[in-house]
Amino acid sequence: MDMKEQLRACILKGIEGCFADGTLTSGVVPAINIEKPAHQEHGDFASNVAMQMAKAERKAPRAIAEIIVNKLAGSSDLIKSLEVAGPGFINFFVKDDAWRMILQDIDQAGEQYGKSKVGAGRKVQVEFVSANPTGPLHIGHGRGAATGDAVASLLLAAGFDVQKEYYINDAGNQMNTLGLSGLLRYKELLGEKIEFPENCYQGGYMKDIAREVITKHGDRFLNVSQEEGVAFFAKFGGDVILKGIDEDLQDFGVRFDNWFSEQSLFDQGKVDSAVKEMQEKGLIYEQDGALWFKTTDYGDDKDRVVVRSNGVTTYFASDIAYHRDKFARGFDWVIDVWGADHHGYVPRLKGVVQGLGRKADDLGIILVQLVALLRDGVPVAMSTRSGEFVTLKEVVDEVGRDAARFFFLMRRSDSQLDFDLELAKRQSADNPVYYVQYAHARIKSIFETARERGVAPDFSGGVNLQLLESADDLALVKKLSLFPETLESAAVNFEPHRITYFLQDLAGEFHSFYNKSRVIIPEEPELTRARLFLLHCAAITLKNALTVLGISAPERM
RNA sequence: GCGCCUGUAGCUCAGUUGGAUAGAGCAACGGCCUUCUAAGCCGUAGGUCAGAGGUUCGAACCCUCUCAGGCGUGCCA
Numbered sequence: 208m209d210m211k212e213q214l215r216a217c218i219l220k221g222i223e224g225c226f227a228d229g230t231l232t233s234g235v236v237p238a239i240n241i242e243k244p245a246h247q248e249h250g251d252f253a254s255n256v257a258m259q260m261a262k263a264e265r266k267a268p269r270a271i272a273e274i275i276v277n278k279l280a281g282s283s284d285l286i287k288s289l290e291v292a293g294p295g296f297i298n299f300f301v302k303d304d305a306w307r308m309i310l311q312d313i314d315q316a317g318e319q320y321g322k323s324k325v326g327a328g329r330k331v332q333v334e335f336v337s338a339n340p341t342g343p344l345h346i347g348h349g350r351g352a353a354t355g356d357a358v359a360s361l362l363l364a365a366g367f368d369v370q371k372e373y374y375i376n377d378a379g380n381q382m383n384t385l386g387l388s389g390l391l392r393y394k395e396l397l398g399e400k401i402e403f404p405e406n407c408y409q410g411g412y413m414k415d416i417a418r419e420v421i422t423k424h425g426d427r428f429l430n431v432s433q434e435e436g437v438a439f440f441a442k443f444g445g446d447v448i449l450k451g452i453d454e455d456l457q458d459f460g461v462r463f464d465n466w467f468s469e470q471s472l473f474d475q476g477k478v479d480s481a482v483k484e485m486q487e488k489g490l491i492y493e494q495d496g497a498l499w500f501k502t503t504d505y506g507d508d509k510d511r512v513v514v515r516s517n518g519v520t521t522y523f524a525s526d527i528a529y530h531r532d533k534f535a536r537g538f539d540w541v542i543d544v545w546g547a548d549h550h551g552y553v554p555r556l557k558g559v560v561q562g563l564g565r566k567a568d569d570l571g572i573i574l575v576q577l578v579a580l581l582r583d584g585v586p587v588a589m590s591t592r593s594g595e596f597v598t599l600k601e602v603v604d605e606v607g608r609d610a611a612r613f614f615f616l617m618r619r620s621d622s623q624l625d626f627d628l629e630l631a632k633r634q635s636a637d638n639p640v641y642y643v644q645y646a647h648a649r650i651k652s653i654f655e656t657a658r659e660r661g662v663a664p665d666f667s668g669g670v671n672l673q674l675l676e677s678a679d680d681l682a683l684v685k686k687l688s689l690f691p692e693t694l695e696s697a698a699v700n701f702e703p704h705r706i707t708y709f710l711q712d713l714a715g716e717f718h719s720f721y722n723k724s725r726v727i728i729p730e731e732p733e734l735t736r737a738r739l740f741l742l743h744c745a746a747i748t749l750k751n752a753l754t755v756l757g758i759s760a761p762e763r764m
Numbered sequence: 765g766c767g768c769c770u771g772u773a774g775c776u777c778a779g780u781u782g783g784a785u786a787g788a789g790c791a792a793c794g795g796c797c798u799u800c801u802a803a804g805c806c807g808u809a810g811g812u813c814a815g816a817g818g819u820u821c822g823a824a825c826c827c828u829c830u831c832a833g834g835c836g837u838g839c840c841a
Contacts, residue, residue, distance in 0.1 A: 243780070245787085255783065258821065268821070293784045294821065339841075381841055497839055508767065508837065515839040522841050550768055551836040574769080577834090584775090618777065621769070623834085625776060630790090634803050637790065645803050653800050660800090689780095696780070708778060711789080722796090722805040764803065 209691070211241045213285055214252055214299060221278040222256070230274045233263035250290070250298035251685070257295040268295025306681055307672040309688045313744040314666065321694045321751050326367030330537055333359040334467075335544035336456065337374040340449040341385045342410050347546060349459065349599040350624065351575045353615035353757070355544040356461045357703035358573065360755050365698035370464045370538070374529065377445055378469045379522060384408065385448075386441030390428065392417035393440065397426050412451075416444045455600045460608055460757045472528045478520055481528035482513055490562045500527070505558030505567075527559050530570070534563060542571040542701070547621075550574050573701050575620045581627040606631040609758045613640040616703045616756055639711050641764070643753070646714035648764040650746045653726050657739060662727060664739045674737040679720045683741060686716045687748045694755065703756060710752050717745055 218239050225231035237259040244253045257272035264271055272291040279289060279297075287302040313320045335355025338348050356371070363369045388407040392414050395401045403409075420428065420443060428436050456462070472478050482498065485491040490501050496516035500523070503510050513524045533541045541560075545552070553572055560570040580587040580597055587597060603611050610631040617639065618624045636642050654664055675681070690709065697705040726738040750760040 240783090242783075244784075245779095246785075249784065253784085258783085261821070296784070341841095376841070379841060495839080499839095512839045517839080519839085521839070525841095547769075548835060553768080576769085622777080623770085627776095636803065636805095638803080639789075641803050642789095645801080649801060649804085656800050692780080700781090704778085705780090708788085715788085718804055719806085721800080722802095725800075727800050764801080 210285065210301060210305070210688075211252065211692075213283070214241050214254070215239045217279065217283045217285070218254060218256060218275070218297075221275050221282065222260075224278050225274055230278070231260075231264060231271065233260065235260070235263045244296075244298065249292060249296070251301040252299040253292075253296045254299070255296060257291075257297060261295070271295065272297050303676065303681060304673075306684050306688070307675055309684060310672060310675075310740060310744045313687060313747055314740070317747060318751060318754075320747055321690045321755075322364045322366070323691060323695050324366040325695060325699070326362060326365045328366065328368050329539045330370075331362055331367045331540040331542065332370045332372055332533060332536075332538045333362070333542045333544065334372045334374055334533075335359075336452075336461075337376070338452065339376045339381055340445045340452065341381050341408055342448065343412060344452055344455050344599040345596040346578050346580055346599055346602055346626065347575075349602060349611065350578050350615045350620075351544050351546065352456060352459060352461050352599070353612045354573065354575050354620050354703060357612075357616055357706075357756050358542065358544070358698075358701050360757065361694065361698035361701075361703060361706075364755055365695055367540075367698075371462075372465045372467055373463045375449065375466060375468045375470075376522075378473055378525065382441045382445060383437060385444050386437035386439070388413045389416050389420070389440030389444045390433075390436045393420055393428060393436075396421060397429060399429075412448070413444070416440075416447050419447065455598070455603075458608070459599060459603050460612065467529070469525050469529070472525055472532065477532055478524050478528040481531045482520070482524060484531070485513075485527065485562060488562060500555075500558070500562075502555045502558040505554060505561055507554040507558060511555055523555065526556065530556065530559055531563055534560075534565060534569070540569060540571065542573065544573045544575060547574040547576045571701065573620055576623045578615070578624045578626050581625055581629075583629045584627065587628070602626075602628070609644070610638070610640045612757050613643075613707060617707050619702065619704050639707070640758070642718075643710045643714040643749070644759075644761050645764055646717045647746055647749045647753070647760045648762060649721065650717070650742045650749075651762045653742060654739065657727055657735075660727060660729075662732070662735055662739070664736075664743065666736070666740055666743070670737050670740045671733050672737060672740070674734045675741055677724065679724050680738070680741060683716050683720050683745060686713050687744055690748050690752065694752075706752055706756055710749065713745070713749060713752070717742075717749075 219236065222231065222236055226234055237256060239254060239256055241252050241254050244250055257275060258268040260271050261268045269291055272295045276289055276291055276297055279286070285301055285305050287300045289300065290298050292298050333355055336344070336348055336352050338344055344352070359369050359371045384407060391401045391403055391407065396414065396417050420440070428439060482491060485500060490504070491498050491513060492501065497512050498514040499510040500513050501510055511523050512521055513527065514520050530541065543556070556572070557567045557570060561567055606628060614626050614631050615624070630638055631640070634641055657664055675684070693705055693709045697703060724738065726735065726742060728735050753760045
C-alpha cells in the first residue's frame with residue numbers, strides 16, 4: 208500500500224472516529240483527496256476533506272480540519288506532524304524513515320519497480336502506424352510509431368495484456384495507383400516515353416522498385432495487358448514497400464505482434480457480414496442507390512456512405528468490419544493511434560463501436576499531431592506531393608534511435624512537435640536525451656570507481672538507511688517514489704510525455720545531488736554504502752523509465 | 765457556414781483531471797572543475813495563463829461569448 212492509500216485510510220478512520228464521539232455530526236464522508244502540495248512548506252501531502260465537508264457539517268472548513276487533526280494526532284507511524292493551513296487544508300509531513308523505506312521496495316522490485324496491476328490482465332490492443340504500403344515511412348509516422356509503441360508498453364507495465372497491431376491498407380484504389388506508378392516507371396526505364404500522372408507516387412523509391420523488377424523479370428511486362436501489369440506491380444511494389452516499412456520500424460526498435468490485412472477482411476467475407484449485421488440492427492439504410500450508416504445517431508455531422516451506388520464498398524465499410532473483428536477477437540479495449548488530420552473520423556468510429564453494442568470508451572483514439580522538422584531552428588522544407596519528404600529512416604540514421612524516440616515522446620501527442628535534428632545530435636545538457644542518459648551513466652561510473660577502490664557495492668548485509676539524512680538524500684528519495692504513480696497515469700491517459708518529463712526531473716535531481724553530495728567517502732564506509740544504495744535505486748528507476756519508452760540506459764558515455 | 769484541436773515567460777513546452785505564492789528547458793546575465801564523468805551544478809531576471817463574462821469557499825483547468833492560428837467537413841483512402 209502506498210503512502211497516499213495509507214493516509215487515506217488513516218483520514219477515513221479519523222473522520223469515523225469523530226462521528227463516533229460526536230465531534231462531527233453529518234455522518235457524510237466525502238471522497239478523500241490526497242494531493243502533493245506545490246510548495247515544500249505545505250508538507251509532503253495535503254488533503255482538502257475539511258473543505259469538502261464544510262457544507263454538510265455547517266462548520267468553517269478550518270474548524271473541521273482542527274477537529275480531524277486532533278483525532279489524527281499520533282494515530283499513524285507514517286506521520287511526523289500535521290497542521291491546518293490556508294483555507295482548511297490538512298498538511299501531512301511524513302517521517303524520514305518512511306521515505307527511506309521506499310528504497311528497499313525499489314531494490315526488491317528491481318526491473319518491476321513502477322509496474323502496477325491496475326490493468327488486471329484485461330486484453331487491450333494498440334493499433335498504430337498502419338501507413339499505406341505505398342511509400343516509405345516519413346517522420347510523421349515516426350511519431351505515431353514511438354507513441355503507439357510507448358503507450359503499448361506503458362499499458363503492459365500497468366498490468367494489461369497488450370497486443371500491438373499494424374493494419375495494412377492493401378485493398379482499394381491506392382493499390383491500383385501504386386501498381387500503375389510502378390508499371391509506368393518500369394516502362395520509362397526500358398526506354399518508353401511515358402506521361403507520369405500527378406496522382407501517382409512521385410517518390411524515387413518507385414524507380415528502385417521498377418529497377419528491381421527489371422533485374423528479376425527483364426522486360427516481359429512490356430507485353431502484358433495494362434490490367435495484368437498494374438496488378439503485378441501493385442502486389443510486387445506493396446510487398447517490397449511493406450518489407451521496407453518493417454525494416455525501418457525494427458531499426459527504430461518497434462516490433463508488431465500482428466500485421467492485419469484489410470484485403471483479408473474481403474477475402475473472408477467479413478466486410479459483407481459486418482454490413483449485413485448493421486443493416487439488421489437498422490443502423491444502415493439505403494438512399495440514392497447507396498447504403499448509409501446512421502452515424503448522426505452518435506453525434507456525427509452527417510451519415511456516411513458504406514456501399515456506393517456502384518456497389519463498391521468505401522474505406523469506412525472496411526473500418527466497420529475491422530473494428531468488429533477486433534472485438535470479436537476478444538479485446539476488452541481497443542486503441543487506435545491516428546494522425547490528427549483524421550480527427551473528423553472519431554465520432555464515426557465511436558458510432559460504429561456503439562452500434563456493435565460496446566461502450567464508446569471501449570475504443571480509445573490517440574490523435575498524434577504533426578512534426579515540424581528543424582535544423583538549428585530553421586524549418587526543413589518538406590512536400591509530400593513532390594515526394595520530397597524526410598523519411599523516418601533518414602532521421603534515425605542521423606540522430607540515432609534513442610534521441611529520435613525521446614524527441615517524438617517529449618510533447619503531448621495532441622500538440623505539434625518541433626524536432627530539431629541538430630539539437631537531437633548535440634552532446635550537451637541542451638539535449639534532454641543525453642542529459643537523462645548521462646545521469647544513468649554517471650551512476651554506473653560511480654559504482655565502477657567504488658569497485659576499483661574496494662568499496663564493494665554488496666548490499667546483502669543490510670544498509671543503514673538512517674544515514675541518509677541530508678536534504679539532498681531525501682529529495683532524491685522522494686523523487687524516486689513518484690515513479691509508480693507517474694507510470695500509471697501515463698498509461699491510462701495515453702501520455703508517454705509524462706515519462707520524459709519525469710526523467711528530466713529525476714535526472715536533474717540526481718545531477719544536483721551529485722554536485723553537492725560526495726558518495727564515496729573513505730573515512731565513512733557506512734555512509735558510502737547507504738549513498739551507493741540510494742544511487743543503485745536511482746539507476747533502477749532511471750533505467751525502468753527509459754526502458755518503458757524504448758530508450759537505452761547506457762552504462763558509460 | 766458547421767465541427768474538432770490549440771492559445772501559459774522572448775522561444776519550445778509542462779501543469780498531478782478544481783486547490784494554497786502558475787513551473788521547467790532553451791536564449792540572456794553572473795558564478796562553480798587539484799574532487800566519484802563539466803555530456804554537470806548554483807544564482808539573477810523574465811507572466812494581464814489570448815480577451816470578456818459566469819459557476820463556488822477556490823478557476824490556467826468547468827460553462828457561455830469574442831478574437832487569433834491549425835485541421836476537418838468526398839458515394840477518396
